[in-house]
Amino acid sequence: MKKLSILAAGMIGLCAIFGSAAVYAQQKVSKLTLIPQKGKLRVCQVPNYYAISFRNPKTGELEGIDVDLSKELAKELNVQLEIVETQFSTFIADLQADKCDIGMFAVAATLKRAQAVEFSNPYLESGLYAIVKDGSKIQRWEDVDQPGVRVVTGLGSFMDDIMKGYLKSATQRSVVPPADMLSEIAANKADVYISDYPASIRIKREFDWARLITPSEPIAVTPYSYVVAPGDQVWLNFINLFVRTIHNDGRLKKYAEKHNLGPMVAK
Numbered sequence: 001m002k003k004l005s006i007l008a009a010g011m012i013g014l015c016a017i018f019g020s021a022a023v024y025a026q027q028k029v030s031k032l033t034l035i036p037q038k039g040k041l042r043v044c045q046v047p048n049y050y051a052i053s054f055r056n057p058k059t060g061e062l063e064g065i066d067v068d069l070s071k072e073l074a075k076e077l078n079v080q081l082e083i084v085e086t087q088f089s090t091f092i093a094d095l096q097a098d099k100c101d102i103g104m105f106a107v108a109a110t111l112k113r114a115q116a117v118e119f120s121n122p123y124l125e126s127g128l129y130a131i132v133k134d135g136s137k138i139q140r141w142e143d144v145d146q147p148g149v150r151v152v153t154g155l156g157s158f159m160d161d162i163m164k165g166y167l168k169s170a171t172q173r174s175v176v177p178p179a180d181m182l183s184e185i186a187a188n189k190a191d192v193y194i195s196d197y198p199a200s201i202r203i204k205r206e207f208d209w210a211r212l213i214t215p216s217e218p219i220a221v222t223p224y225s226y227v228v229a230p231g232d233q234v235w236l237n238f239i240n241l242f243v244r245t246i247h248n249d250g251r252l253k254k255y256a257e258k259h260n261l262g263p264m265v266a267k
Contacts, residue, residue: 030234031101041079043070044086044100048180050202051259052106065124066104068255073104073242089156089176092116095229102239103227106198108158110222118230120239122223123252124264126196128159130213131203133185141215144192145170152181152190159194162220182207196222201260223266 035041045053045066052064062083074081084100091103095117109119132138144151149170153160160174173190175181182202184190186209193199203210226239246252247265256265 030232031228032232032235032238035077035079035101039079040082041070041074041077041102042082042084042100043073044084044091044094044103044105045070046087046091046105047085049105049198051198051261053104063259065255065259065261066106068258069246069251070104072246072251073102076242087156088154091156091227095227098229101228101235106224107227108196108222109225109227110158110161112161113227116230117227118236119225119227120236121243122225122266123243123247124224124256124261125221125266126198126224126264127218127221128162128194128215129196129200130215131182131185131193131195131199132191132211132213133188134209134211136191136211138192138213141213141219144194144213149192150190151192151194152184153194154181158220158222159196163194166220182210185210197264198261224264 045062047053047055047062049064053062053066054064055061056063070083071081084094086094086100086103086105091105091107092113094100095103103117106124107113107119109122113119130138130141130144138144138149143149145167147169151163151167151170151172152175153163153172155174155176163172170192175184181190181193181195182199185193186207200212203212226243228236228239243252252265253262256262
């Protein structure tokens with residue numbers, strides 16, 4: 001019985017060792033291998049990011065530069081594309097939970113986010129802009145951070161984090177999507193909406209009551225990248241090569257200009 005117990009214990013130990021090794025090996029299989037095997041690329045996108053990944057209210061379809069570029073990535077992998085809707089406040093958890101293979105919605109690459117996810121090389125960049133109602137007392141950027149001024153930002157956006165540290169006198173409120181920050185201004189619930197370059201495209205097209213204020217000097221210019229869960233360098237390397245390829249062959253410029261985002265293209 002004693003010998004049997006020793007043998008059993010040895011077998012259990014070996015199973016534990018090889019079992020752990022098998023799990024470890026399974027975890028190390030790159031998405032670059034798994035995605036073609038499954039025949040599907042799952043892309044996380046935020047459906048209310050104008051000119052990036054925005055649901056057209058008339059057609060119900062997503063439109064924007066990353067809607068087009070996610071289709072290009074699926075073509076490069078020769079797989080079907082599946083869009084997984086997310087929000088800026090939840091996309092990190094969605095990536096970590098393997099709900100999608102990549103986030104493609106002009107994610108601002110910040111040091112805070114880089115502690116939880118990995119970023120591709122940047123393909124776009126933008127600073128901050130202020131949007132106000134026509135006739136507002138706020139006439140220039142310096143008027144934003146003043147007592148009594150009500151500022152709104154999107155919860156989970158990089159503008160949200162920056163303005164919480166930037167504002168000293170104005171009050172700031174984070175708005176949870178799908179609530180529209182521009183609607184907050186239209187309804188006089190806020191005085192200023194802080195956003196990035198794509199919002200400037202939207203107000204020129206859709207809102208004759210809105211006015212864009214540009215800082216005299218660029219503020220918080222931030223690179224925008226694609227984002228993946230940590231621990232898969234092979235997949236990240238492929239995405240970096242994809243970014244470089246679309247930059248070199250003109251697809252990035254083509255789709256940026258299609259959605260009026262030409263000035264955002266990273267050098």
